[in-house]
Amino acid sequence: MLSIENLQWGLNGKLVIDGLNMHVGRGEIYGILGENGTGKTSLTHLIMGTNNYKPTGGDILFEGQNLAGLSISQRARMGISLAWQEPVRIEGLMVEDYLRISGKNFGIEQVKHCLEMVGLSPSIYLSRDIDSTLSGGERKRIEMASLVAMHPKLAILDEPDSGVDIPSLPLILNSIMEMSRQGSSVLLITHNEKVVEIAHRVSVLCGGKIFMTGTPAETSHWFKDNCQTCPHINEPVEL
C-alpha cells in the first residue's frame, strides 16, 4: 500500500528525516513511536504533501505510484488522508457539513454514525461550528470522525490521543481498529506506547530514522528502556 524508500528531508541544513525506509500493508495498523522532535510530524507532512514539505531524497510510493509532484488534493483523491495533531478551527463550518465533505454523498444517518463512533452525540454536535467553542479534545474526535467518514485507503493519524480525555480514548482506538477492519491502512503516529498496542507492527523513530520494528510489546518495551530515559533527545547514539 505505502512504501517509503530512503526518504530524506531537512531543515536549516539538518536532516530531520534521514534515510527512512518503511512499508505499510493493506488493512495494516502500523505504529510509529517516537519522542518529541524525532521527525514524526515531518513524516506525516511528507506523505500528505502538506506544509509545503517535499522530500530532498528518496521516494514515497502509494499503490506503486510515486507521490512526488502530486498536490494534497490529488493524494486525497488517491485515498490518502490525514488527521492533524492539532485540528484547525474553521469558523462557520458546521460539523455536519465537514463530515459531508469528508464522506462524499453521505446521508445524515451515515454522518451521525461517524460521530457516534467517536463518542459524540449527533443531536449535540451536528449543528455545532468547528470553531473555538469546541474544546481541543472535541475537535480531535471530530477530526477522527471525518476520517471515518472519508474511509481512506491510508489514514495517517498524528497523535490521535493528544487532548483526548481518558474515558474517550478507547472510542478513538476502537474507531481506528474499525477503519482497519473495513480495509483502511492506518499509519498511527504517537509518543504513547499504550496507543500502539492496537497496531499490527510498530517502529521506533529517532533522528528521522527507524531504529527498530517489531510487535507492539517488543517495541514498547524497547522504547521505554531506551527512548524515554535517553538524554540525547533526537540525537541518536549507537546502542
Place this chain on the structure above:
Amino acid sequence: MIYSVEKEYQGMLDAYEKAGGDSNSLKTEGMAKLIVHENKVLSADEVPGVRLKFKPKENGIIAELRVEEGVKVKNPIHLCFGILPSEGLQDITFRVDVLSGAEVKVVAHCIFPNAVHVIHKMDAVINIGENAIFSYNETHYHGDSGGIEVIPKAKVILAEKAFYKNTFSLVQGCVGKLDFDYDIYSGANSVAEMVAKIYGKQDDYIKINEKVNLNGENARSLIKTRIVLRDRARAEVIGETQGNAPYARGHVDCTELVNGTEAVAKAIPVVSVTNDKAKITHEAAIGSIDRRQVETLMARGLDENEAVDVIVKGLLR
C-alpha cells in the same frame, strides 16, 4: 425602462426570489410588511400592535415603525427596499419605536440587481424601550456591476434592559461602495450586538464605522465584523466602544481575510473607558486565508479553490 406598479411589485418579488429569497414571505397574509421600490410603497401591511406609517418624499420615503408596549410580535416583520432599473436614488428616512416590553424581529431585504448608478441611503433613529427586544436582520442582494452606493446611518437608543441585535449581510454580488455608520447609546443593563458580514470583490470599497456608548451601569455590547476581500477590494473597519458606566462590558471582534495580492484590509478597533469599573476588550485579525484550514479541506479531497470557497462561506454564514 419604466415599470408599472404591478410590474414593479412582481419585479421586486422576482428579483428577491432570484437572489435566493422566498417571495412567499412577502406575500403571506397576517404578517406585517413594507415593500418599497424607489419612492413608491408597493405593499404595506400591519398586524395588531404594529403600526407602519409612511409617506413619499422626493427620491424616497419617510417610514415609521412602532411596536406598542408589551406586544410580542409572533412573525417577523418583512421590509423590502430596492431599485430595479440601472439608475436611481432611494433615500429612506426611518424611525423605529419599540415600546417597553415589546418584542419584534425585522427581516429586511435590499435588492439592487441591475444597479449601474444607484444610491441607497437610509437614515434611521431607533428607540428601544425598557425590557424591549428588537432584532434587525438586513440582507443585501446586489448585481455584479458594483455600480451602487449603500449609505446606512443609524442612531440607536437603548433604554434600561433593552436588547438590540443588528445583523448586516452583503455577500451576494458586488458591494459597490458601502458607508455604514451606526451610533448606539446603551442604557443600564441593556445588550447591544452588531454583526456585519461582507464579501468585497472587484473594486468594492467598504467603510464601516460602528460606535457603542455604554452609558448605563452593567450595559453590554459586542461588535463583530467578518469581511472577506478579493480582487482590488478595500475595507476600513472602525469599531469603537466606550465604557462610561460601572460594570459596563464591551468587546470588539473583527476578522478580515484577504484573498489575493491587490485587496487591502484595514481595521481600527477603538476602546476607551471613562469609568474605572468598566472593561472593554478587542481583537482584530487581518490576513490571508489560513493555509492549514485550506490544507485540511484539501486532505478531504477538495481542490484549493473549493477549499477556499468553503472557508469564505463559513466565515460569512
